[in-house]
Structure formats: C-alpha cells, structure tokens
Amino acid sequence: MNYKNHVTRLSQYKSVLQRLVKSGIEKTYAESISKHIGIPATQIRKDFSLFGIRGNKRGGYNVLELLEELKINLGLNRDLPFILIGYGNLGKALARYHGFHEGCVRIIAAFDPKVGVLSSIPPIPVYPPASISAFLKDNPVKHAVLAVPDDVAQSMFDELYAEGIRGFINFSTIALNVPEDAYVNNVDLELELETVIYYTKESNNKTK
Secondary structure, three states: OOOHHHHHHHHHHHHHHHHHHHOOOOEEOHHHHHHHHOOOHHHHHHHHHHOOOOOEOOOEEEHHHHHHHHHHHHOOOOOEEEEEEOOOHHHHHHHOOOHHHHOOEEEEEEEOOOHHHOOOOOOOOEEOHHHHHHHHHHOOOOEEEEOOOHHHHHHHHHHHHHOOOOEEEEOOOOOOOOOOOOEEEEOOHHHHHHHHHHHHHHHHHHHO
16 A cells, blocks of 8 residues: 555644644544645544544544654654755755754754855754765764755765665655665655646636
C-alpha cells in the first residue's frame, strides 16, 4: 500500500491539533478536524484506524493524547536533526524558518562553498562542503535539505547518500537518481507558483 497520502493527511491533522492545543481546547472530534482542513470526517476516522488510533463518535479524542499518537506515527516524537546543503537566498530563508525552531525537526548546520564571504551572522553554523564527511562522523544525521543549483544536485545527493543520509528534501528542478533505500521529496517552487497562476487565470476567465 502507498502510504504517502495517508502520511500527508496525518501531518495536516497534527497541525490542526497543535493549533487546538494553543487555543486551550482539550477534546475534539473528527467532524471538528474536518472543518479546519476540508477532509471528510469519514476519511479522518479511516486514517486514524489505519494507524491504530482509536476514538469514538460520542467521546471524541483527547487533543494532547491524539497529538502524541500522531507524532509517534510520524516519527516526530524525538529530535530529528537535518543538514542544509546550499546557503544562498533559499537556504538562508530555510535556516530562519520558525517551524524548524519550534518542533523536533532542526537544521543543525549548513554547507556552502561561499561560507567565507557571508555578509551576516547566520542562525546556524555554516561550513565548506569539504567538511561534510567529518561533520557527519560526529553527528548522527539521516536527513538533508538540498538547496543547490541543478548542476550539482545529483553529485551532492550521491555524496550525502554515501555518508549515510537517507531522507532528502530536494529544491532543485531535476529528477535525481535515487536508490531504493533512500527517499526524496521534490519541492519545485516554480512549478507550484505556475500552477497557482494557471488556476487563478482559469477562475478569472470563468467569471467574465
């Protein structure tokens, strides 16, 4: 079974529950979660059942307990260090993203050949790419973010894979050659923007 869609929805449910916790809400229902994200309550209950999460229509779910169960299923119940490859404009934005400072996912270091000419003090340490191997020997990291130009994305992936990295977020626009025991989530910002532009255009055409 392909669990990708289920896992994506679990992450959406987690975000809803985190907002509920901040609002002081202690109990919720599938119907309430549904209103926040537009996923049918029946699908929410199916997803919970698939991952062994139990509740009932009358009693609902304890928000804190449900949030903890989702984190366990998502593997988010422990610190998850990432390294960032590339410290250009995108890399700098990712390093400062508040979500990496509030949760268990943390970018602990970046690597960039221009480390010697940084114009400001970065929020995380930045090293030259030649330091990757030595750094990973001292830091048990299994995840990396690739924010590098297309022409070096594959070579950087190969180097990191050889060092034991198995989970990647790839911001380049090329399809990487990926072994079966590694997972790459490709994020094409240009594609996402163009998709939004297209559907906005279509929507405007329909209203004329």
